[in-house]
Amino acid sequence: MFNDFQLMDDRPVSIQVKEYVKRLIIKGALQANQKLPSTRELSTLLGISRNSIISAYEGLEDDGFAYTVHGRGSYVAAASTGAAASSAWRLDWGARMNERAQMAVELDLMKRGIRAEKGTISFTSIAPDEKLFDLDNVKRAFMDRMSVEGNVLLNYGYAKGYKPLIDYLLRYMDHKGVDLKGKDLLITNGFTEGFDIVLSALSKKNGSVICENPTHNTAIKNLKLHGFEITGIAMERDGINLQELEQALSEKAFDCAYFVPSYHNPTGIVMSPEKRQRLMQLMMRYQVPVIEDGFNEELRYSGSHVSPLMATAGQGNSVIYLGSFSKVLFPGLRVGWVLADRELIDYLESIKRARSIHTSTLDQSILYQYLYNGNLEKYLKKARTEYKRKYEWTKQCCEAHIPFEQLSGDGGLHLFVAFEEGFDTRALLEACSRQGVIFTPGDIFFTKDGQGRNTMRIGFSRVADEEIGRGIRIIGEAAKQLRG
Amino acid sequence: MFNDFQLMDDRPVSIQVKEYVKRLIIKGALQANQKLPSTRELSTLLGISRNSIISAYEGLEDDGFAYTVHGRGSYVAAASTGAAASSAWRLDWGARMNERAQMAVELDLMKRGIRAEKGTISFTSIAPDEKLFDLDNVKRAFMDRMSVEGNVLLNYGYAKGYKPLIDYLLRYMDHKGVDLKGKDLLITNGFTEGFDIVLSALSKKNGSVICENPTHNTAIKNLKLHGFEITGIAMERDGINLQELEQALSEKAFDCAYFVPSYHNPTGIVMSPEKRQRLMQLMMRYQVPVIEDGFNEELRYSGSHVSPLMATAGQGNSVIYLGSFSKVLFPGLRVGWVLADRELIDYLESIKRARSIHTSTLDQSILYQYLYNGNLEKYLKKARTEYKRKYEWTKQCCEAHIPFEQLSGDGGLHLFVAFEEGFDTRALLEACSRQGVIFTPGDIFFTKDGQGRNTMRIGFSRVADEEIGRGIRIIGEAAKQLRG
Incomplete structure (x- = not known):
């Protein structure tokens, strides 16, 4: 025994010794109430300073793996040994997965x-191309924010999101021409969580959703996982085919629509301003609420500005806007947002809390400080x-x-x-x-x-x-x- | 016009001017093809340097809000104006929420x-008490990791998690005596997401779950949200009442059990090692898989060491271990993990991807580096x-x-x-x-x-x-x- 010890990583030597002895105890190689080697002996056996061994034994005692008998030495604590590994029961997890889990794998x-x-x-x-990342500004944002309120950032935050970021994004959406009256904003782990939360809240009166065809694959996947039937409408050079859309709307009722008006994935088409207006008029006439994917809106580098569908809807509350800087800034920061009717956001907030308490406060606060420091414009x-x-x-x-x-x-x-x-x-x-x-x-x-x-x-x-x-x-x- | 401009925040002046003019355009105060004031005029009107105005106009042009006619000045771009705010349609979102969304609010x-x-x-x-937080070590962990692979951290990661952290946590669980053969690990946004993902994957053959009574409120909430019936078993001084448990197991079939063996929430009881063994024997006999909540296991500061239930299960694959350092280290870092049978983790990984792509890489990498730097032991x-x-x-x-x-x-x-x-x-x-x-x-x-x-x-x-x-x-x- 004790001949397979190896210093492995950068942790203090005494901790590595402690962990090593702990494993011997847990795995049953050292029995309850068995005497451990003296610190001097183990020091020689392992070729490690006696101080480290003493400190390791103290740690074992702290962790309840050992006890000391005064004047006699250290012993293995009774309650720490022995796993009932003998009668291991193995079950077939595949057989216990529900349809949705099976489907999640199939569609993955x-x-x-x-x-x-x-x-x-x-x-x-x-x-995005990571060569573009302005790492120094991200580091600065982190250090700035940590020095302002590090303790707050590392403790629990709010399901709705980090307040300064929420306020920033509300202003940001206001600048895009969105009428904020009666609306509210929820921070999510990127677009995908926002979309998934919205779908998990919507009642399936008709069980069907209408969208562009082709469209964002993750959206198709999640619509299917939530049990929606999908009606896809063909694309034209300047966006969705409105004749075909109206035909479909007149034939069938839909619980909602999903549109990607800018740099549509996968066709890359930006829907023309005129088409946006006419699209929203159609959706209003047929009373179908719209989930708008704000995908890459920020990246427009040619042509004239086009407002989001949500701006077109004015004071109406039928558009749910899903925003994210993932593709524009840093996908590693898992931050997206849902801007929608205040009553709806109240429901979504409770679902968000039940699912994951809240989005990483660090991610949110770094993003906030990065934006606040004025980096977005320069970076864009x-x-x-x-x-x-x-x-x-x-x-x-x-x-x-x-x-x-x-x-x-x-x-x-x-x-x-x-x-x-x-x-x-x-x-x-x-x-x-x-x-x-x-x-x-x-x-x-x-x-x-x-x-x-x-x-x-x-x-x-x-x-x-x-x-x-x-x-x-x-x-x-x-x-x-x-x-x- | 132009008399309500105010410098508001720390962003560059030129950007604030640009955003201000943009809003006038979007809100219709400036019409399509209307001439903008000359840069000299606007400089005087706003009391801001002409250079800032020139730069603001350039920005407006970049964003498609304005165009220049050579020798004549800047004009509002045609496609950028006018929201169809008139015929706003308002719908009743409450009526469109499904039962689960209603319940999420009720149970919130x-x-x-x-x-x-x-x-x-x-x-x-x-x-945790934030006064204990060792912020300098967290900052160091961030800077260390950013300097190693900042570009990687800010781009997309993997649904399963950040590899170095996965490997670290596997070793960590190995040290707790868990037999890792045939098992795998998924990183989640804290315990709650892990629990929610597991529940969303399990088929409801019996539609019922057994657990301690009382127990963690979020667990009760999520079990209900997933439509499970809950059978609660009373607590004794050293953990769950085994007689009552066996009685319940013999009367009814359960899809799974949920246990909090250490510092049980809310009773604060640590289940005795003997009881853990007998509990696992019971669950094996009645073939009920166990979701183990590793809650606060790290905090034990008195009494002898007790292994997790998963260690007791040895080579068996019936225990799903949910771990988190939230209560021990920093809740703001939304990182937890699911350690379970490899086949099961493969399903959960696909669900995780569909829900939120992956957990914040920054949170994961900071936690990893913090642990790797040897801070956990000292902090604990x-x-x-x-x-x-x-x-x-x-x-x-x-x-x-x-x-x-x-x-x-x-x-x-x-x-x-x-x-x-x-x-x-x-x-x-x-x-x-x-x-x-x-x-x-x-x-x-x-x-x-x-x-x-x-x-x-x-x-x-x-x-x-x-x-x-x-x-x-x-x-x-x-x-x-x-x-x-």
Whole structure:
């Protein structure tokens, strides 16, 4: 015994010795009331200073693993030993999972996606380019906030969110032209939690939701997980097809609609201001509330300003706006927000509290201080310039090399390519991945299985210019070959 | 116009001017294609340097709110104006909330609790005392980690969690005697999210759960929200009553059990090692899986070590362990973990991803670095000493002043008081709050309405010694008066 001890990590030696002896006790190698070696003996055995051993034994006693008999030494405490490991019962957890858990795994693309091996040119991500991150400003925001109220930040916060950030975001939304009267704001762990909380609160009178087709895959997943039937409406060059939308609205009742008006995922289309107005008039006429995904709104780097749908709704309370800086600033800070009718937010707040008490106060306070320090504008200026350049370069490459039928994307972090009907982008992906290039096949964004097999999304935010050129050329050549 | 401009915050002046003009445009005070004042004019009107105005106009153009006609000046962009605020549609959100959302509000104690006014002595909290927080070590952990991989921390992480922290926690649980073979670990936003995710995955074959009575109120709430019927088993001095438990197990099938073996909330009882063994044998015999709440296990500052139930289960896979340092270290860092059978964790990971993508990487990495820097042991030593002192002082005060029938609590951050049947702690609370003292009435911890009306929880962690003395005396006197 005691011959397999190894110093392993950076923790104090005495703690490592304590933990080592503790494990021997728990695993039964040392029995209850057995005498431990003297501190001198163990010091020699382990080749460690006697002071460290003495301190380790004190720690064992503190933790209730040992007791001292005066003048005789240390002994293993009685109650600390022996696990009833013998009659281990093993159950089949898969059989105990409900339908929703099964579905969550089935719809979990991260478990079925293609993994990028080292050296692969990957167009699958639409996360921001971390080379743009202004780490020093983030560090400063943290230190600033900690020095103001570190003790407060590290203790419990409020389910609704960190007050200074809530106030900041209300002003921020006010600046976007949203009428705040009768509205309130809830901070969530990013867009996804906000969306999930909203869906978990809505009653399923009709059990159906209407949205753009294609649309954000996580939204499709969560709508399905919440048991909603999805009606997808085709996209046109300037956003959702309003004729088709009105047709669907007149045929069936919907519990709500989900729209991504800016840099729509995956098509990259920004809905025109005129269409926004007409869309909201339609939704009002058919009395369908709207969940607006404010996705990447901040990234617009060309064209004129367009207000969120929520601004268009004026004093109406039928729009639930989901905001996030994830794609714009830092996805690692899990902070998003729900701006909506005050009564609704009151319900959502209670659900949020039941689910996770509150969003990380540190994340919220760092984001707040970062914004308060005036970094957003500067950062956006830099990010827009960089992404605009990349967008134009990627578009140029696509136009030069890919034999597409349609190319869309008004900026943002991705482009969307459609080939002629019958073309199979899954086969294209297979061919490309053999040459070290991957992208996202478009079918996963469609509301019905089998749709969009001729489409693909190209995320360029994290790919270097040279690789964009090389990667798009490879995709183009493979596509030409596939068509023969 | 332009006469209501005010410099309001610390942001650059040019940005404040830009935002101000933007709002005039969005709200319709400036019309499409209207000429903006010259930079010189506006500089005079607002009393702000011309450079700031020039920079503000550039910003407006960048954002699509204005355009320049060469040699003539700046104009309001056409597409940026006008919200269709006229025909605002207002809907009744309350009528669109489902049963679960209604229930979440009803069961939301934070919305019905007594608010502590300034100067009140509040025994309602069992959050840690923030005066103990070692802020410098937290700051150091942040700076250390940011310098190692700041870019990685701020971009997307993994649903399962931050790898270094997962590995650290696996070792940590190994040291507690848990057999890790076939097990895996998922990081969550604290205990609550872990519990909620587990409940959302379990199939409701029987629709019923068994647990201690009283028990953690958030657990009761979430069990109800997930539609489980709850069978509560009474507590004895050393933990759950095993006879009563076996009786219940033999009469009915349960989908799972929920236990808080250490510093049980609200009774403060630590289940004896012998009882843990016998409890696990019972659960094995009746084939009921166990959700173990590792609540405050780290705080034990007296008595001998007791292994978690999961260690007792050895190689079995029937225990789901929910861990958190919230009450021990910093509740503001929303980090907890689920340690369980690998297959189960795979399901939970997909649910976690669907709900919130992943837990804040910053929180996880700060916690990891804080632990890695060896702060936990030192901090626990300090915290245990402090809480032990407070515990003993509170207990002494209770024994001196409160005419209880039973007092329990083996340490931790709270004590539990039971008066004779028929005594009403809600009436006691009313009397005490008039004298500036509040506590948590015990009924909220009981699984059936109307139970425990003669009980109360006294959380002492955040109350100063002098106030503990004064507050308990007031409670004691009010109790004596109430009994007449």
